[in-house]
Amino acid sequence: MKDALDDILVIELGTVLTAPLAGMMLADMGARVIKVEHPEGGDPFRRHAGTFYSPHFTAYNRNKESMQLNLQSEEGKADLAKLIVKADVLLDNYRSGVMQRLGFDDARLKELNPRLIHCSVTGFGTDGPYRDRPCYDAVAMALSGIASQMVDAEQPSLKGPSLSDNITGMYAAYGILSALHKRTRTGEGARVEVSMLEASIAFSPEGFSQYTRLGLVPHTLSRVAVSQSYAFRCADGRLLCVHLSSVEKFWQGFISAIERPDLLEDERFRTPAARAGNYLELAATVGETFETRNREAWSQRLQAHDIPFAPVNTVPEVMQDPQVRHLDVFYEVQHPQEGKLTAIHRPVRINGGRGPSDKAAPTLGEHTEAIRSEFGLS
Template sequence: MNLPLKNVKVLEQGTFITGPCAGMMLADLGADVIKVETPGSGDPYRTYQEGHFSPHFQAYNRNKRSVALNLKSEDDKKIFDQLVAEADVFIQNFRPGAAERMGAGYERLSEINPRLVYCSISGFGKDGPYRDRPSYDSVAQALSGFLGIVTDRERPRFLGPALADAITGIYAAYGVLGALVSRGTDGKGRLVEVSMLEAMAHFAIEPFTALFALGQAPVGLDRPRLAQAHILKTRDDKLVAIHLSSPEKFWDELTEAFDAKHLREDPRFATRLARIDNYEALGEELNAITARRDRAEWATIMEKFDVPFAAVNEVEEVVEDPQVNHLNLIVPVEKTGDDAADRAVRPAVTVDGEPFLNVRPAPRLDADGEAVRRNVAEGKGWPELAATARRLEEAAQ
């Protein structure tokens, strides 16, 4: 398909999740992303579990090339500078000051390439009292207020996925795309900066607005209570989620589906506000009903009555879900070894009616190093890199 970013060249010097996620978002839209890694070890996320190609690394580094460059070496630094000179975008997620120390700071790279969109991702921002603190996903979730909103105060827990890391990477890609559009108008590069703290605070914009408008922000279970959302257990020990929201019709449909006229007549649940006030009691009543049938039976019944619901799927169940399969959300990936994934979740967007079905596996460390070096030595530009790589691969065969 005609990928939206097919002519955009991205140099990513990212580690772990935030920078690599930003690079992946652009790569998924067709950008040619070269990941610059440290010789020998590479991105530390490669070894997050045993081996050198962890599934965590694979998740955020698909559709990219890899070159290992030692920026303390003059020869490698020249190769790096040549890539910078041709790049449209540079992404790094080091602590403030680290990129400058290794010769990859904004001032230096923008002198090499004034049209460069330079993206710097940090934990807390480029300056301020927290500037030099280490930041990870859990820290950003907590400091931004997000964790205080979603966690149960009686049983406080982190959410499983690395939300703050991934969301920051998505915000970084969003900033880069805006800068590229701006550059298309005036031809000037831009410095795009985003921190995990800023990204997560913006992601939680609704409770902040409630605080500023009403003087009180929601905490813990306030959101599911207000949305009348419940997670219920069925007879076969599976979970189903319902979300009744504000239209009264969904409450009516649920009580019809559950054959629970007595709940409609109960003064504790007679109105939406009453159901909010008696959220826990209503949950107990609904759980007593769902315990009578298996989840598949309830799914058939609730769909018939137009109740907003979904099975709380395990990951392996999502892969087999009929709607997921209809959307071709899971796509095959070339398997490059026993430790490599053979499938991936495709990019979420569809352009001109076409989903992005072709996903290339994450690269092995320095997989494109020889092609990059050969290209530079022969005086060829970045657009010829793919041809050089193919030529070397054919010669090796």
């Protein structure tokens, strides 16, 4: 089967994470994505490892073409206009007002291409008191309330991967696909706007529902207590995660697996509500038991009792995990300049397949001359 978007041309004016992730998701589904980069250095993410081809950049830019274009020059703006005339999607994550200053406001874009889907990703939206402020992942996580459910107030420290950036890129791709589908019926283009603040709030709706309906302010243990999610250290120092949910059979099986029938009679843990209310006490009590066997032994016992569990894998362990290897998640791709690279297949299969093989992220300006010739640019 041909890829779903193989007739779609995307012009990406994106840097770092949000727009590049959205562009990569479209490219993974077959869209042709031309990434427009400044001649001097290109996407800043290229330089995170001291080169123009950092691991950070390659993670978010597979299956794209790179074209160098100076949008500060009149020639560069004229060339961009020619690309827009042919494009189906224009994607940017500039600050509010930048596209207008470049001469590409909504009216100009509609004049150039009435069928264009223009997706603009911003930090806080295109208007309002924060519209001109810079925004990055940690800022959006903090302002949206996500960080308050992850950061210990007594020992504050941000941890983990980029969430708001990735969340926003996914919502941008979702909005673009919706606009493209509507265009098949109306023939008209659309303006799609996604802010990191709104996307982050929308991604974690449960806490707001709890607060508005029950008056509960979520904190770092709110979700894990209700879902009965735990991380335990085993005798060999390795970590293991258990998620018991509210299904009583998992609690009963868990008690059998760890051989702690005494917990069934403990008033603190008799019901799901009691276990949630005494989450830290239960975690400490069971944690002592997990220190008596190594992780492999506990994994075998939990699996035998059909308990939802998993080792807390490091990145190298993920790549060697039997299920991950079975799914063929990782693969090697040969880049003409950078050599052999490890990449990740798109996570979506259609009719059992992923489509054509993925291409490595482009080097800076790798396709400039070919694109200039094809589109008749200056």
